[in-house]
Amino acid sequence: MMSKKLLLKYDHIPGIQALDVYRKHEGYSALEKALKSMQPDEVLEEVKKSGLRGRGGAGFPTGMKWSFLAKPESVPRYLVCNADESEPGTFKDRYLMERIPHLLIEGMIVSSFALGAKTSYIYVRGEYFYIIKILQNAIKEAYAAGLLGKNILGSGFDLDLYVQPGGGAYICGEETALLESLEGKRGNPRIKPPFPAVAGLWGCPTVVNNVETIAAVVPIINDGGEAYAKIGVGKSTGTKLISASGHINKPGVYEIELGVPVEEFIYSDAYCGGIKNGKKLKAVVAGGSSVPILPTELILKTAKGEPRLMTYESLSDGGFATGTMLGSGGFIVMDEDTSIVKNLFTFARFYRHESCGQCSPCREGTSWMEKLIKRILDGNGKISDIDLLWDVQSKIEGKTICPLGEAAAWPVAAAIRHFRPEFEAYINQHNTIKEVKHYYRLNNLAEV
């Protein structure tokens, strides 16, 4: 079954990056509808009805987030788009912005209208500089066509939209770190409360939403929130972009209706097309590097034996003992020959590099975890190191200002939980080699 497409319906159309082509394919119809026939609160109502949840990873209901926005008199409000896509395994926002930039621009204008923002920013990770150029070009076209600036489409609504580059820092995907960065500072997350909805950019009420979330507002306004909510399963409504990578035949970005079985997603030719080189599946990181890795038997089926679905609820079924999270939809697939410990090392190195250093449990813990995993891989580990690793990760989780602590701890915990024998094998195998070398006085031989 092919999924219904809402965001990538027209991404294959040649020249869709250009405004005139985009407009020929329903482009800016949601904006016209909103500005000409709806009040800002009615747009918010449709988003609430749609059940749309934040597509950056946390899955918080977007309508609710919008309704928290404080609206004091004569204080500007801001909408900031989080395009700091940096979660390993995730590249969907890049794809969307590159292929169909006007969808994001249209979503930004409609959302700004709903929130009463007169100035909005798209904060794009600095490494995506070529994407920044694409967006700036699209914005220029939109200004020229009267879709941005003063009195948009004769409605009396004004909006200025700017693109802001990041400087290379994963932490700026955390919304308060992003706002700090947008204010020209280091990306250190803020202590909450106050939440950005009350005191965000320059102390003003601010909504920060992911690229895909804002883009989804366009079909929601076009077709209505109820129509959107009919797609998907339960509280996982609508479609989701999944970034599929690793040992699969067809890596890429897929728009799925939430509810597709994981097994179908991995093996169907409509999606990943099965495991590369005919190998067997070993494990999947289903929602970006931060979410727990699951072995084959638990990613395809829940602990209760039900088929695992691509939904927020089904992927987290069983809690972290046997489940994971949908997260950002960064779907990393590993074949039977993959070393889980080595892959974990790349995650641990990543989080050590990306910790902002503000909270000691994260600053110290991430480098400690990296060193411990390295020691095990280098053959200098002890069995007690596995317990130590477990202990360190458990002392980061829940003890930091922002969720980077959890993001660093969860992959370590899950790897030990599901693949402990692999850690033990690295340690025991090297110990055996050392003993043999010692017995035969071979210590001067090269390291194995």
Place this chain on the structure above:
Amino acid sequence: MTTEEIKFNDAAQHKVQEILAQYPEGKQKSAMLPLLHLAQAEFDGWLSPSVMDYVASILNVQPIEVYEVATFYSMFNLKPTGKYLIEICQTSSCWLCGAEDIIHYLENKLEIKTGQITKDGMFQLKRVECLGSCGTAPMFQIGDKYYENLTFEKIDSILEELRNENKRSTYV
């Protein structure tokens, strides 16, 4: 170089004004990251203390406010770089698809270790974390360009092309 000698050319000055206009009155410090990117592109691909002081003077902030930002973000080079800074992604999906082989190949071919610059100043290797190119792994970035689905043959022709082009890579 002294601060007096460091000044954006007219085209860059124009860009500075455009960037500063993106923020409300009094919030010009927000131009920090865009200006640092611009300065790095204009002044040989790295941020010397005098260049950072110059940016501080434009933003009307203390130099330390620029230093603390420049040292936080991974894209700002605080030392001179090779003409082409090859930034190779080493995180999970790229690692799964052979990033280490790519790194070793480049190290052998260019006869340098990661972090180092070739003797002719042309290339520098740098390991970086996820660049959002996981579905097209392995990959590296040079300036604002992504080179994806890399193979050894592809790398050979990319390096050859760049040697002929001989123009500093920048993000801007």
